[in-house]
Amino acid sequence: MTTIAVVVSISLVIALTLTIGVFGLRVSRTTSDFFVASRRVGPFLNASAIGGEYLSAASFLGVAGLVLVRGVDMLWYPIGWTAGYLLLLVLVAAPLRRSGAYTLPDFAEFRVESQTARQVASWLVCLIGALYLVPQFQGAGLTLSALTGAPTWVGAFLVASVVLINVAGGGMRSITLVQAFQYWLKLCALLVPVIALWLSWRGDGAPTSHVHAVDWVEPLQGPRATYLTYSLILATFLGTMGLPHVVVRFYTNPDGRTARRTTVVVLALLSVFYLLPTAYGVLGRIYASDLVASGRTDSVVLELPHRMLGGASGTLLTALLAGGAFAAFLSTASGLAVSISGVLSQDVLSHRLHPVTAFRIGGVIATAGTLALTLGTQGLPVAHAVELAFAVAASTFCPLLLLGIWWRGLTARGAVAGMLVGGVLSGSAVLAVMVGAQPEGWAGALLAQPALLTVPLAFLLMIGVSVADPAGPPLHVGRAMVRLHLPEALEVDRGTYHPMAGRSADPRSI
Amino acid sequence: MPMPRWRLFRPRDLGSQADRAAFRTLHTASLMTSALRTGLNVRSAERSVRHLANLLGCPAVSLTDTSHPLAWHGRGSEHAAQVGPLAEKCVADGKTSVHDHREFPCAGPTPTPPTAQPGCTLRQAIVAPLTVEDSIVGTLMAFTPHASAALVRATDEAARWVSGQLELAELDAARTTRMEAEVRALRAQISPHFVYNALTTIASFVRTDPDRARQLILEFADFTRYSFQRAGSYTTLEDELRSIERYLVLEQARFGDRLGVVLRIAPEVLGVTIPVLSLQPLVENGVRHGLAGKDGPGSITILAEDNDYEAVITVEDDGVGEDPERVRRALAGDESMDSIGLGNVDERLRSAFGDEYGLVVETAPGAGTKVTVRVPKFAAGVYS
Numbered sequence: 001m002t003t004i005a006v007v008v009s010i011s012l013v014i015a016l017t018l019t020i021g022v023f024g025l026r027v028s029r030t031t032s033d034f035f036v037a038s039r040r041v042g043p044f045l046n047a048s049a050i051g052g053e054y055l056s057a058a059s060f061l062g063v064a065g066l067v068l069v070r071g072v073d074m075l076w077y078p079i080g081w082t083a084g085y086l087l088l089l090v091l092v093a094a095p096l097r098r099s100g101a102y103t104l105p106d107f108a109e110f111r112v113e114s115q116t117a118r119q120v121a122s123w124l125v126c127l128i129g130a131l132y133l134v135p136q137f138q139g140a141g142l143t144l145s146a147l148t149g150a151p152t153w154v155g156a157f158l159v160a161s162v163v164l165i166n167v168a169g170g171g172m173r174s175i176t177l178v179q180a181f182q183y184w185l186k187l188c189a190l191l192v193p194v195i196a197l198w199l200s201w202r203g204d205g206a207p208t209s210h211v212h213a214v215d216w217v218e219p220l221q222g223p224r225a226t227y228l229t230y231s232l233i234l235a236t237f238l239g240t241m242g243l244p245h246v247v248v249r250f251y252t253n254p255d256g257r258t259a260r261r262t263t264v265v266v267l268a269l270l271s272v273f274y275l276l277p278t279a280y281g282v283l284g285r286i287y288a289s290d291l292v293a294s295g296r297t298d299s300v301v302l303e304l305p306h307r308m309l310g311g312a313s314g315t316l317l318t319a320l321l322a323g324g325a326f327a328a329f330l331s332t333a334s335g336l337a338v339s340i341s342g343v344l345s346q347d348v349l350s351h352r353l354h355p356v357t358a359f360r361i362g363g364v365i366a367t368a369g370t371l372a373l374t375l376g377t378q379g380l381p382v383a384h385a386v387e388l389a390f391a392v393a394a395s396t397f398c399p400l401l402l403l404g405i406w407w408r409g410l411t412a413r414g415a416v417a418g419m420l421v422g423g424v425l426s427g428s429a430v431l432a433v434m435v436g437a438q439p440e441g442w443a444g445a446l447l448a449q450p451a452l453l454t455v456p457l458a459f460l461l462m463i464g465v466s467v468a469d470p471a472g473p474p475l476h477v478g479r480a481m482v483r484l485h486l487p488e489a490l491e492v493d494r495g496t497y498h499p500m501a502g503r504s505a506d507p508r509s510i
Numbered sequence: 511m512p513m514p515r516w517r518l519f520r521p522r523d524l525g526s527q528a529d530r531a532a533f534r535t536l537h538t539a540s541l542m543t544s545a546l547r548t549g550l551n552v553r554s555a556e557r558s559v560r561h562l563a564n565l566l567g568c569p570a571v572s573l574t575d576t577s578h579p580l581a582w583h584g585r586g587s588e589h590a591a592q593v594g595p596l597a598e599k600c601v602a603d604g605k606t607s608v609h610d611h612r613e614f615p616c617a618g619p620t621p622t623p624p625t626a627q628p629g630c631t632l633r634q635a636i637v638a639p640l641t642v643e644d645s646i647v648g649t650l651m652a653f654t655p656h657a658s659a660a661l662v663r664a665t666d667e668a669a670r671w672v673s674g675q676l677e678l679a680e681l682d683a684a685r686t687t688r689m690e691a692e693v694r695a696l697r698a699q700i701s702p703h704f705v706y707n708a709l710t711t712i713a714s715f716v717r718t719d720p721d722r723a724r725q726l727i728l729e730f731a732d733f734t735r736y737s738f739q740r741a742g743s744y745t746t747l748e749d750e751l752r753s754i755e756r757y758l759v760l761e762q763a764r765f766g767d768r769l770g771v772v773l774r775i776a777p778e779v780l781g782v783t784i785p786v787l788s789l790q791p792l793v794e795n796g797v798r799h800g801l802a803g804k805d806g807p808g809s810i811t812i813l814a815e816d817n818d819y820e821a822v823i824t825v826e827d828d829g830v831g832e833d834p835e836r837v838r839r840a841l842a843g844d845e846s847m848d849s850i851g852l853g854n855v856d857e858r859l860r861s862a863f864g865d866e867y868g869l870v871v872e873t874a875p876g877a878g879t880k881v882t883v884r885v886p887k888f889a890a891g892v893y894s
Binding site: 040041100101102109113175176251254338339341342346351359483494 | 817818888
């Protein structure tokens with residue numbers, strides 16, 4: 001019974017995704033409402049879309065699983081994933097929008113005027129995107145296996161195929177309305193069951209067994225907990241601004257001011273959402289603590305309705321959760337796959353290919369490569385796997401963005417050195433953990449949470465190499481700074497430019 | 511016969527002595543091209559004079575404008591201050607000439623120094639004019655211990671080559687100015703027919719539907735303001751579309767049900783930067799061709815779609831179509847074609863975003879016309 005309901009619910013989500021992806025939202029606008037056609041996307045809609053793309057398997061399933069096992073320390077995951085937008089809001093959102101950059105490689109090219117920096121940034125987008133995709137596929141496998149007993153590769157394969165069809169068919173390309181809908185779908189899919197579960201818990205006499213264990217409620221327990229926690233905080237706070245699929249969403253904002261407003265709304269939406277996984281984690285501690293021993297903690301969200309309510313209502317809520325979870329995998333995975341394919345087709349694959357062909361080839365490489373990586377890795381907790389992608393983003397794009405926006409001394413060589421070293425160090429740590437390396441002692445802690453070491457290192461390298469760089473800051477740094485920091489409404493000469501002259505005159509752009 | 515093994519280890523065959531000399535010369539010449547193509551100025555002269563000295567194999571070379579030195583490479587740079595008169599002489603008679611050291615005496619300790627200090631090897635100067643479109647813009651000077659006939663000839667040829675590059679630079683500059691002038695012309699040149707037709711259409715509404723007439727006049731005012739006054743060469747897709755909407759409102763008032771319009775714009779691409787008035791001419795062509803030579807109603811469809819890192823904009827009409835060969839000529843810039851500014855739009859898109867972003871026109875007689883414009887969401891240096 002449950003299996004059928006779950007399969008129906010998941011099929012529905014997949015069918016809906018494919019239909020929208022293949023046919024698009026073909027809303028024609030004819031003469032009567034001419035001027036509606038030029039209406040921009042408002043902050044609320046755009047923020048919902050960012051939420052829809054951002055909230056992944058890690059948020060939907062992973063956080064509850066981690067809270068179930070390790071208690072309060074794990075609350076830093078949802079806090080960090082929300083607070084990242086606070087830093088984005090204060091330091092990055094408006095200048096990034098004003099720069100006119102669509103992707104992070106665009107920003108690198110804009111700010112340090114170097115094709116090498118652009119190439120490095122492109123490879124990093126692929127790396128971060130792949131690392132972020134792995135847990136999505138993994139989560140899909142886990143969901144399907146927990147609910148229907150299918151082997152784990154089936155779910156991963158299913159999501160990968162849907163994403164591939166979508167990307168190859170040209171769908172799911174940042175249709176704001178669809179992504180915005182995804183946020184509300186995910187929110188409802190978690191909210192409705194949690195209300196039912198809460199009522200059931202109240203009806204049960206509000207038991208609190210297993211909750212008062214010292215190592216669960218006391219923070220900073222366990223070896224090297226201080227280092228691990230602060231490293232986690234750094235990675236999540238600073239990593240958000242370097243996520244390729246989030247950054248491209250800011251382009252839809254008309255100007256810097258709306259970019260800020262959008263970010264404020266995102267903060268509110270995420271704050272509401274992240275209350276829910278925590279509640280599932282606590283309820284899981286009370287009703288499903290045996291999952292900890294069996295190691296299947298990531299499926300706690302899916303198993304709770306059945307354990308607490310049972311019967312038809314349990315089945316229906318499980319189906320709702322499964323549908324919501326698949327919506328989460330599909331939206332995030334599609335966004336990531338599109339970002340990677342775009343970068344691959346633009347900067348890596350040959351320009352002799354037709355752009356559409358290149359985009360499709362990029363999609364195939366991105367999805368197939370990541371799927372292979374997923375099947376080759378060990379079962380890392382989903383939330384931790386996603387957080388590792390944040391660590392790489394924090395060690396590479398965060399210094400590029402922060403120094404690029406707020407320090408005029410950043411040079412091309414500095415940016416490349418910082419991104420390369422930060423990316424190689426954090427990336428290899430993450431890959432080592434993913435394939436199952438678990439050394440003892442400090443080495444293990446450094447591998448598990450590399451950010452506290454690699455982020456400052458990347459910053460220092462970028463600053464050091466820039467200061468020592470004989471070539472100095474890029475030619476047009478003054479103009480770039482004016483563009484980044486002056487509000488659009490100000491009537492100021494932002495510098496004239498002729499593309500033909502600019503391309504041949506600057507030797508560093510070659 | 512199989513090749514003996516030891517041959518594999520020999521250096522690659524680079525041709526005869528003469529071949530290699532030719533390669534070297536061509537390579538040296540290519541090193542100067544990018545600098546000289548920016549025109550004759552201090553910066554380009556400084557960057558190319560070293561290669562010229564290499565090419566001519568003489569101890570010192572200088573580039574000047576018509577009366578002042580621009581750059582000097584090699585020994586005896588104190589002579590750089592004295593090249594002015596030599597250049598003026600060359601400009602006056604317009605020929606390559608050889609000058610003796612008397613005309614550029616070394617500075618010396620005594621009030622009347624000997625013409626050459628013992629250490630100075632620059633005994634003779636060969637001065638060749640640099641001409642652009644039949645007027646002399648500067649000179650190339652080679653200083654040497656002895657001006658052999660071969661060196662005079664070589665200097666003369668080098669000067670001709672530099673002149674050629676400078677002419678190309680002039681051409682580049684002229685092309686840029688022409689494009690800018692064309693944009694200005696496009697702005698000023700709202701078709702007189704359109705103005706006349708719009709005004710008569712509005713007049714016909716003044717009595718029957720005064721509110722609509724007022725609305726149309728405001729649309730017309732805003733349309734002309736955008737077309738005439740917008741500063742800068744780039745704008746956002748949003749602003750361009752807004753102006754196009756005004757244009758279409760006016761045309762629809764005139765044609766009524768005969769002109770159907772479908773607009774489907776993805777809001778995600780409204781912020782894309784495009785050259786100003788790059789879509790307007792396409793829409794105007796579409797309306798004209800969609801309705802011309804047809805009795806029934808015509809329609810025009812404008813789509814703007816999001817394609818990840820680029821926006822794809824298509825303007826399609828279901829009119830009589832066009833011979834593809836004529837479109838090709840219009841895109842190549844043939845002035846006699848009556849497609850408004852198609853070649854100009856194509857050229858501006860290419861110069862802003864690169865050659866892969868030119869216009870794509872699909873048409874055939876009787877099959878309508880579809881023009882596709884792809885625009886990257888980000889292009890370095892292109893801002894509205």
